[in-house]
Amino acid sequence: MSTRNFFSVLGRNGKARVGRYVTQHGVFETPNFMPVGTQASVKGVDCERLAEVGAQITLVNTYHLWLRPGAELISRLGGIHRFCAWHGPILSDSGGFQIFSLQRIRKISEEGVEFQSHLDGAKCFLSPETSIGIQEQLGVDIAMVLDECPAGTLSHAEVEKSLALTERWARRSLAARRSEGTRVFGITQGGVFRDLRTRAAESIAAIEVDGQRFDGLAIGGLSVGEAKDAMYEVLSYHPQQLPEGRIRYLMGVGTPEDIVTAVSEGVDLFDCVMPTRSGRFGRAFVSSDEPMINIKNSRFERDTGVLDSNCCCVACRNYSRAYIHHLFKVGEMLGPQLLSIHNLTHYLRLMQEIRSAIAAGRFDELLQREKARWKSVPLGRGTADERSSQILE
Amino acid sequence: MSTRNFFSVLGRNGKARVGRYVTQHGVFETPNFMPVGTQASVKGVDCERLAEVGAQITLVNTYHLWLRPGAELISRLGGIHRFCAWHGPILSDSGGFQIFSLQRIRKISEEGVEFQSHLDGAKCFLSPETSIGIQEQLGVDIAMVLDECPAGTLSHAEVEKSLALTERWARRSLAARRSEGTRVFGITQGGVFRDLRTRAAESIAAIEVDGQRFDGLAIGGLSVGEAKDAMYEVLSYHPQQLPEGRIRYLMGVGTPEDIVTAVSEGVDLFDCVMPTRSGRFGRAFVSSDEPMINIKNSRFERDTGVLDSNCCCVACRNYSRAYIHHLFKVGEMLGPQLLSIHNLTHYLRLMQEIRSAIAAGRFDELLQREKARWKSVPLGRGTADERSSQILE
Numbered sequence: 001m002s003t004r005n006f007f008s009v010l011g012r013n014g015k016a017r018v019g020r021y022v023t024q025h026g027v028f029e030t031p032n033f034m035p036v037g038t039q040a041s042v043k044g045v046d047c048e049r050l051a052e053v054g055a056q057i058t059l060v061n062t063y064h065l066w067l068r069p070g071a072e073l074i075s076r077l078g079g080i081h082r083f084c085a086w087h088g089p090i091l092s093d094s095g096g097f098q099i100f101s102l103q104r105i106r107k108i109s110e111e112g113v114e115f116q117s118h119l120d121g122a123k124c125f126l127s128p129e130t131s132i133g134i135q136e137q138l139g140v141d142i143a144m145v146l147d148e149c150p151a152g153t154l155s156h157a158e159v160e161k162s163l164a165l166t167e168r169w170a171r172r173s174l175a176a177r178r179s180e181g182t183r184v185f186g187i188t189q190g191g192v193f194r195d196l197r198t199r200a201a202e203s204i205a206a207i208e209v210d211g212q213r214f215d216g217l218a219i220g221g222l223s224v225g226e227a228k229d230a231m232y233e234v235l236s237y238h239p240q241q242l243p244e245g246r247i248r249y250l251m252g253v254g255t256p257e258d259i260v261t262a263v264s265e266g267v268d269l270f271d272c273v274m275p276t277r278s279g280r281f282g283r284a285f286v287s288s289d290e291p292m293i294n295i296k297n298s299r300f301e302r303d304t305g306v307l308d309s310n311c312c313c314v315a316c317r318n319y320s321r322a323y324i325h326h327l328f329k330v331g332e333m334l335g336p337q338l339l340s341i342h343n344l345t346h347y348l349r350l351m352q353e354i355r356s357a358i359a360a361g362r363f364d365e366l367l368q369r370e371k372a373r374w375k376s377v378p379l380g381r382g383t384a385d386e387r388s389s390q391i392l393e
Numbered sequence: 394m395s396t397r398n399f400f401s402v403l404g405r406n407g408k409a410r411v412g413r414y415v416t417q418h419g420v421f422e423t424p425n426f427m428p429v430g431t432q433a434s435v436k437g438v439d440c441e442r443l444a445e446v447g448a449q450i451t452l453v454n455t456y457h458l459w460l461r462p463g464a465e466l467i468s469r470l471g472g473i474h475r476f477c478a479w480h481g482p483i484l485s486d487s488g489g490f491q492i493f494s495l496q497r498i499r500k501i502s503e504e505g506v507e508f509q510s511h512l513d514g515a516k517c518f519l520s521p522e523t524s525i526g527i528q529e530q531l532g533v534d535i536a537m538v539l540d541e542c543p544a545g546t547l548s549h550a551e552v553e554k555s556l557a558l559t560e561r562w563a564r565r566s567l568a569a570r571r572s573e574g575t576r577v578f579g580i581t582q583g584g585v586f587r588d589l590r591t592r593a594a595e596s597i598a599a600i601e602v603d604g605q606r607f608d609g610l611a612i613g614g615l616s617v618g619e620a621k622d623a624m625y626e627v628l629s630y631h632p633q634q635l636p637e638g639r640i641r642y643l644m645g646v647g648t649p650e651d652i653v654t655a656v657s658e659g660v661d662l663f664d665c666v667m668p669t670r671s672g673r674f675g676r677a678f679v680s681s682d683e684p685m686i687n688i689k690n691s692r693f694e695r696d697t698g699v700l701d702s703n704c705c706c707v708a709c710r711n712y713s714r715a716y717i718h719h720l721f722k723v724g725e726m727l728g729p730q731l732l733s734i735h736n737l738t739h740y741l742r743l744m745q746e747i748r749s750a751i752a753a754g755r756f757d758e759l760l761q762r763e764k765a766r767w768k769s770v771p772l773g774r775g776t777a778d779e780r781s782s783q784i785l786e
Contacts, residue, residue: 039719043725043726044727047711047712064723069719073695077716083716083719084716301462302469302470318439319440319478320470322462326476329461330457337726
């Protein structure tokens, strides 16, 4: 067996580690965070601003791009990098999460999942093989396997049955790889059940096809509605169950507090719509004692300060809180644009700080600082408006 | 009498001229075009991109800023330049156009105009004196007088009566100036009636208060629904009726063809929502034989070319037409952002070309080129959606 070795751990501090991952479109450092470009566009942020905020790798959604404009079209146009003008690494999800979260009439079989397009109700079918095929056609650097993402409310028996299907699909996904350039990551499921997570970590990591294993391992099925404590419980043991030599990616997570906590348990890679979605709704992450502000609040009407004096994004190097408050109050689209860029800058600066702290052997200080800052913030899942925009991001 | 002299004509080619105008926040070259920042934000364009497109002066709307967030607040926050982070020259309209175009219940008296806020129906009153006062409080470089903007359908007698009021208001506006730093421009009205335009040019230019006259003269009441031929008829004589030594500003106009035509008659300054509003609706100005394209058209679905190979805006230096088509098709806000920036870049590059052509004595070539390009384009007033967004821009 020869595992392809694209990931290097360069330093450790406790369970946290710094490293680098090599793709055909360049290297990204870890721990890192991927801005989400659902429809091949990080909402409101052009590719030059995206580089400016410090992004090293971005994520696109297979489900959305498959439906519109189609993977074949993107391939004909020269591939996803040329299409969206992001020339660094790109990871795509498998499409599974959207299919399961969109909750349309669907039928899950051994073969794959049948569902209706959320756009026009057309019947569609996605199998592990077609998902990998679509992602390779898009031309991404990292493809994710199709997995079943069970609801957080299911019983142990139901989650166990689902996990078995996810394991079989994982093997088929790896076997479906055709492009040498595309890395493929496996995904563990198992809900919040320790025995199932333990089994998933072992089984997914061990899958081997033609002498090759997964080029990275992702933790799926968290931050999908379960209690925060339950997620933190899984994070307390599960990352360490994944092989030391492979990159660990926690999917769809999360708040800055979630991220530092997961890093402290050995996670290397993250994605989440939170910085952009929160930004569109007026919420700004800042580096003061109050870690997040709602710029629409009337207390900012006359605030001549910048969002965050530690930030050098286009919003903070030009505008006052009062101005951005005004933009949201009168409905100018520049408001959502500025806060999306600001929040991404905040997240990616945090990742840089995390890497530096680990390298310097001082990660625990940063961890405690962020935990203290977020202690009193009851960060919910957002307003109804935000939730309704979530499935389409 | 000592007219303050802020405008210099540096060269002529036929009736067209190049020049420069000095304000307290810097100089702008003429002929020039002002991007419209209705609510102190050029829609979708941050201040750094606004500099990048080549803007030298921008316009804000007194009416909108007076209602929200209020001139007093902007003044307390350090003035309009600091507020919107545009540190070059800023011109504001008087608020009159919005009041008349919003068509709310209103009462026009000798004193001023009574109207209801379009936001909450609150009763408001604007006089020539309060309008200048608000604009000075905003801290703009150039303030416009309050004028009555009569509908294009009125009779000669009605327009004549309206013009008389506009003349009396103009004198009161000039007398209301308190800040030495604020230039004040007069506005001619008179509809499409040659005798009234002739009278307006003489009367507004001659107004003198305390030995000072208007620092510039604007042509109002065009492009407000009259036929294009009627507007071109007025442009064929009216600009030349305005004194040679003062800057001539044609308000709210227009298409590239309108602009080159007006420049050929001696106009120096323009503003229009067209580049940004058209951009938001998917229309892009390009430099090919087809002067404007609708990117939503299905023929661009697989078009790997850039919008305009002569353009170096953020859209053209990164993205294909196919990608921007996709953004509009799936409703990504980046689409309107990119086309707004692209169209402004197109307009401001045109103004640069106009200045160079005049300086080189070859303006007629450019004029004929643009006229030929636009000959076959029946440029209407846009779709119903575009029209409904017009009053609020």
